[in-house]
Amino acid sequence: MTTLYFVRHAHSTYTADEWTRPLSERGAGDVPHITNILSKEAIELVVSSPYNRAIQTVQGIADQIGTEVLLIDDLRERTLTTEPAENFTVAMTRVWEDPTFAWEGGESNVVAQKRGVRAIQALLDQYEGKRIAIGTHGNIMVLMLNYFDDKYGYTFWKELDMPDIYKVTFDQHELVNVEKLWDRQGVV
Structure with missing residues (x-):
């Protein structure tokens, strides 16, 4: 079995630059709680989207286990549109209603999913167990x-916390179990 811990980044301070957007004070305050939860899970490797807020969220566990954060470009957030959406909720609803639809300069669900899954399958192959x-x-x-x-x-996405942690167990490429490890108090 291979266990992936999907750590949705902590709260960030909005900037238009996806690459450098930092965690907010609240988000930075959640990092020790995230690190504490993950420290109980015998983490062996830490990987991340190349976006700063995602790296900052898992840096604590990487430091604790004495490893670098391996950056994987295909784990970056989906590009919704090149310009800020006039109505973010409407924009998100549209791409979830039609998985092949993409806003100007953005990725459809199909395209973004293919990219992300390629990264996950590579991790499952390279780091089995x-x-x-x-x-x-x-x-x-x-x-x-x-x-x-x-x-x-879409409904699951709308209910996510920021941050959030999901322990996802695989048998080779087959999903076996998904368990939430985070709530606002820091543990489930």
């Missing part, structure tokens, strides 16, 4: 989970 923390984002995380089980969709 390991416990891997993954610094990720809400939408791409749900798209990846949705590939393995379609009960993870």
Whole structure:
């Protein structure tokens, strides 16, 4: 069995630059709680989206186990549109209603999911039997989970916390179990 810990980044301070957007004060305050939860899980490898907020969210566990955060470009958040959406909720609803639809300059669910799943399958192949923390984002995380089980969709995405942690167990490429490890108090 391989266990992936999908760690949705903590709260961030909005900037238009996806790459450098940092955690907010609240988000940075959640990192020790995230690290504490993950420290009980015998994490062996830490990977992340290349976006700063995702890296910052899992940096604590990487430091604790004495490893670098391995950056994987395909784990970055889906590009919804090149310009900020006038109505984010409407924009998100549209791409979930039609998985092949993409806004100007954005990725459809199908395209983003394919990219994210490619990264997950590579991790499952290369690190079979390991416990891997993954610094990720809400939408791409749900798209990846949705590939393995379609009960993870738009409604699930809307109910995510920021941060959030899901322990996801695989037998090779087959999803076996998904368990939530986070709530606002820090543990489930």
